[in-house]
Amino acid sequence: MAEAHPIVMVVDDDDSFRRSLARLLLSHGLEAWLFESAEALAGCGVFPEYGCMVLDVRMPGLDGLALQEKLGRGGFNLPIIFLTGHGDIPMSVRAMKHGASDFLTKPVDEAVLMGAIHKALADQSHAGGIRARVKSLTHREHEVMCHVIAGELNKQIAARLDITEKTVKVHRARAMEKMGVGSLAELVRACAVAGVDPAGKP
Amino acid sequence: MNALMMLWPLVMGSAVTMALIHLSNWLHDRKLLEHLLLAVAAGSVAAFGVIELLMMRTTDIPLYLRLHLAGHVASLSYLLSVVWFARLYLGHRGVVVPVLLSLARMVVLLLEAVLPYGVNFREIKALSPVEFLGVPMMLPEVVPWSLSRAAEASALFCGFYVIALALLAWRAGRHRRACVAAASVGLLVLFAMANSILIHTGTLRIPYMLSFAFLCVIAPMGLDMSAAVARAAALGRQLRARELEREELRREVEHIARVSTMGQLSASIAHELNQPLAAILTNAQAGRRLLLEPEPRVAEVVSILDDIVADDKRAGDVIRRLRAMVEKRHTVEVESIPVHELVADAERLAQGLIARSGIAVSLDLDPRQPCIRAGRVEMQQALLNLLLNAIEALGGNPEGKRRLSVRTELEGSTVRIRVRDNGPGIPADAFGEIFRPFFTTKPRGLGMGLPICRTICEAHGGTLNAANHPDGGAEFVIAMPSAPPA
Incomplete structure (x- = not known):
């Protein structure tokens, strides 16, 4: 399950603000990794397993939104909280569409920021738990689950995978059990959180 | 003392006053040659008055002759200055006649000096007392000769010349001046010639009274000239008032342009203010929590407070720069400014916009740190405008290929600031137009930016020019005379 020690990655081009945020996080018992630009972050290489990112939108060089998209393509799955001096609606829509956890404006109130960080960390630990469950599925179970959440009937799945309908039912029940869900609706939601691609390959 | 004898001091006093007035007019503006000539003429009249008085008292014939010669010198300088003055006063260009007249009078003076009894007399037999209008005085008993007529004719021709010029001026529509000149010279011709001829021919035994006529x-011409000076002064005052009005308007337009420039930069400035404010808030909140911990981390809190102070100053600087640019000012405070400071300040104001536009800026500042004498805010406005134009021009370049360079250099006594971009350059058909007011290529432009920049530079003795760089892009060059550092 989730590690006990979450890391908050802060990417902001303003030295003083970066330092102040690190102190605030420290006072809340959170460790911060500081980066002055998207390029500096790219040079880091290793990302924490458990944590989140506080990202400035407007930075010289690669800006926050572009960095988010680039990280997304690279399979980065930590939640991202945007923090910007002046955000507009197109900017926030673009960020949220690409899965941002929150979009806040500077100066930000402590309670709001910490609320967003804690929610992101909770989401991440929840998602991390579900991802661990997904990993425990066999190849076949995962395959069947993907077809199930894509809305296919057992009969269709059997035909597609060239197995009997009975076997599909067994895999499906196993998958439901391992994922710890009692209904199809819960399974779909859990898969969404863990980022399982419906009808995709495991 | 007789009333007649009061006339000479009166004439001399007036002549000296007049000479001083016109001399001071000329000293005030050396181009007003007619005033100098009039001053010489008036001075000659004063000298003439003195000579005439002395001649009435002389009992000695050689002294009388020397005074007569001195009178000829004064009359030469008088006639010459009147002739040349009339030429200027009545707006005539010819020089032949005045030169001939001048030469003739010089010959007369030469003869006066060489001949035993001067040019006007064959002989002076004696000086004997005579009563003239109740005043006793010494007057010569003369033997006349006809050579004197030639001398008198040369003076008469000077008068004719002035009257001829007056006629020409009348024809040219300069009626007032023509009347003044003709009437006053007419008086001279009538009175002075009659007076001299009567003496020279020995017809009447009367004293010389030429200074009155002169x-x-x-x-009258002097009075007219003084009136002209007064009119010129009034015109000058009007012009100055206009000039002030224009200056006021120019400052008004500059101010509007500055405010509008700041409007363009508002997002950038808001960002610059927001950063320190955000850091201050976060620092304060962190500090509060750190102090409330069971074992407060005092060292950390101290560094938090240091950062807060620095950030507060940072925000204050932004506001000060902004205020300097938008404040309405009634005077330009000219001072000696190092150009690298100007460049750095303008670059800071535009920094937010530069960063957001993804432009790489390179500053190449002359290490000698040359200074110019100018209004700081105005020069910053001009420079900022050039930067904003360049930033706008770079909008069409692909990201990562937007370059802006600012270079300062001192060459001889000229300081140049070059603002260059690698944008599309100035279109050939717009080249002659960009400094014309209200010419703009921007959809929302006023067309006042570059004309104002140029006016600012020129107001401080500099120039602003534009060119397309051979390697592409536009280059604007401010050239200003260098100044010693403050």
Whole structure:
């Protein structure tokens, strides 16, 4: 399950603000990794397993939104909280569409920021738990689950995978059990959180 | 003392006053040659008055002759200055006649000096007392000769010349001046010639009273000239008032342009203010929590407070720069400014916009740190405008290929600031137009930016020019005279 020690990655081009945020996080018992630009972050290489990112939108060089998209393509799955001096609606829509956890404006109130960080960390630990469950599925179970959440009937799945309908039912029940869900609706939601691609390959 | 004898001091006093007035006019503006000539003429009249008085008292014939010669010198300088003055006063260009007249009078003076009894007399037999209008005085008993007529004719021709010029001026529509000149010279011709001829021919035994006539000639013209000076002064005052009004308007337009420039930069400035404010808030909140911990981390809190102070100053600087640019000012405070400071300040104001536009800026500042004498805010406005134009021009370049360079250099006594971009350059058909007011290529432009920049540079003795760089892009060059550092 989730590690006990979450890391908050802060990417902001303003030295003083970066330092102040690190102190605030420290006072809340959170460790911060500081980066002055998207390029500096790219040079880091290793990302924490458990944590989140506080990202400035407007930075010289690669800006926050572009960095988010680039990280997304690279399979980065930590939640991202945007923090910007002046955000507009197109900017926030673009960020949220690409899965941002929150979009806040500077100066930000402590309670709001910490609320967003804690929610992101909770989401991440929840998602991390579900991802661990997904990993425990066999190849076949995962395959069947993907077809199930894509809305296919057992009969269709059997035909597609060239197995009997009975076997599909067994895999499906196993998958439901391992994922710890009692209904199809819960399974779909859990898969969404863990980022399982419906009808995709495991 | 007889009333007649009061006239000479009166004439001399007036002549000296007039000479001083016109001399001071000329000293005030050395181009007003007619005033100098009039001053010489008036001075000659004063000298003439003195000579005439002395001649009435002389009992000695050689002294009388020397005074007569001195009178000829004064009359030469008088006639010459009147002739040349009339030429200027009545707006005539010819020089042949005045030169001939001048030469003729010089010959007369030469003869006066060489001949035993001067040019006007064959002989002076004696000086004997005579009563003239109740005043006793010494007057010569003369033997006349006809050579004197030639001398008198040369003076008469000077008068004719002035009257001829007056006629020409009348025809050219300069009626007032023509009347003044003709009437006053007419008086001279009538009075002075009659007076001299009567003495020279020995017809009447009367004293020389030429100074009266001479003063009569120049006084009206002098008065007219003084009126002209007064008119010119009034015109000058009007012009100055206009100039002030124009200056006020120019400052008004500059101010509007500055405010509008700041409007363009508002997002950038808001960002610059927001950063320190955000850091201050976060620092304060962190500090509060750190102090409330069971074992407060005092060292950390101290560094938090240091950062807060620095950030507060940072925000204050932004506001100060902004205020300097938008404040309405009634005077330009000219001072000696190092150009690298100007460049750095303008670059800071535009920094937010530069960063957001993804432009790489390179500053190449002359290490000698040359200074110019100018209004700081105005020069910053000009420079900022050039930067904003360049930033806008770079909008069409692909990201990562937007370059802006600012270079300062000192060459001889000229300081140049070059603002260059690698944008599309100035279109050929717009080249002659960009400094024309209200010319703009921007959809929302006023067309006042570059004309104002140029006016600012020129107001401080500099220039602003534009060119397309051979390697592409536009280059604007401010050239200003260098100044010693403050």
